Amino acid sequence: MNINKLQTFITLTECLNFTEAAERLYCSQPSVSMQVQSIEEDLGVPLFDRIGKKLYLTKQGEAFKPYAEQIINLLHTAKDHIRQLEDLSYGTLSFGASNFVGVYLLPKLLRDYSRSFPDIKINMNITSSSALTHLLESNKVEFLIISDRVMVDESRYQRKTFYQDELVLVVPPLHPLASKTSCTFEDLVDETLIIKPDKSATRSYLEEEFKELGFSPPKYLEISNLEGIKQGVIHELGVAMISSFAIEQEVKHGLLVKVPIEGVTFKRGICYVYHRSKHLSPATKRFLALLDDKYSANASY
Known part of the structure; x- marks a missing residue:
């Protein structure tokens, strides 16, 4: 054969x-x-x-x-790695990312990487957590960047958290809570919470936290896309818990308002994952080093 x-x-x-x-x-x-x-x-x-x-x-x-x-994929990867050992003027940086990571967290970093290594082709696959793990298992990507709430077999995969992402409550500008400096869960008992559907790592994390805090949202409105959730809040369909990083522009332009919840902070780790036995390409090693360097202070927060 x-x-x-x-x-x-x-x-x-x-x-x-x-x-x-x-x-x-x-x-x-x-x-x-x-x-x-x-x-x-x-x-x-x-x-x-x-x-x-x-x-x-x-x-x-x-x-x-x-x-x-x-x-097949392993052979192509090996050829890339061998050529990259000479220099980084050839090859592909191939990885998978969750929606938040790929759309909001990485673009600026990828810009810096691309400027340093303009001949490296960047292939970022943004998809669901289950699809991402399949891509990694089949060697279609070298590594993943995902929430630490996504379960992986740590006997097979190396995982390192490089960023702590805070989820914050956001409301539309004319909402009664928008004028408050903070709120409590009691203020949310009549609100509709816009959230991703079941099986979302973010939803699983939030529901676990809510359960520990004794809070049960009375009404859910499910939207599978983060941009869709933001638009839902902007158009007064409800409130949402969204990454602080992902709503910077909307808050800056007055489209959304952040409202702290008294005594509560929601944080999740963002990590990169790869096969423990895998030989990472020089292109990937440089990129992961760039991640560690940029977010080292945040990861230890």
Whole structure:
């Protein structure tokens, strides 16, 4: 079994059509068929079911696909790393990030990194926590930057917190609480809390904190996107607990008002995660060092 055969297999799983796979790979349809058949013979199991003119992955094919992806991605990563050992004028910084991290926390830092290493291609994948862990497991990204509330297997992955993010209560400018210097949970008993849906790491964290504090929001309005939540508050659909970092511009321009909750602070760690056994590329090592240097004081806050 060789790399070309694995690439052919992966391409065919994506389109499930021999003709299209051949076009993508710039080879003949019989060649695609022969390479897939060779892998099936090596493994001793069928990877595809051929029913009429349609193609379907078998259970064995579904199980084999992530391993094939890991092998291909690992080879590409190794080639990048070797070339980057000479200098950082080549390669890719490839990582996954949660919505808050990718949209608000990292852009300025990525700008500085890009100016220092203009020939390094930056590939940041912003998606859900569950999708991010899959990207890491399949070697599609080198590392993740996520909330420390996202569970990872720390026997397999190295995790380091580099930033402490504070979640604050925000209300629209004409809200009764907007004129107060602070409030209590009793002031929120009739409010609608705009929050991300279930399975969100931020929501899980807030609900755990609320439970410990004996507070149960009477009404929820679920919005899956942080920008959507901010707009919901601006348009008086409710109040929300949002990262202080993410609402700087709206507070500055008077679109939102921060209201401290007496005696309570909500903080979550932002961390980077990578395989313990993984050899990080020079490009990634430089970027993580930049993260540590910029946010070292905040992380120990």
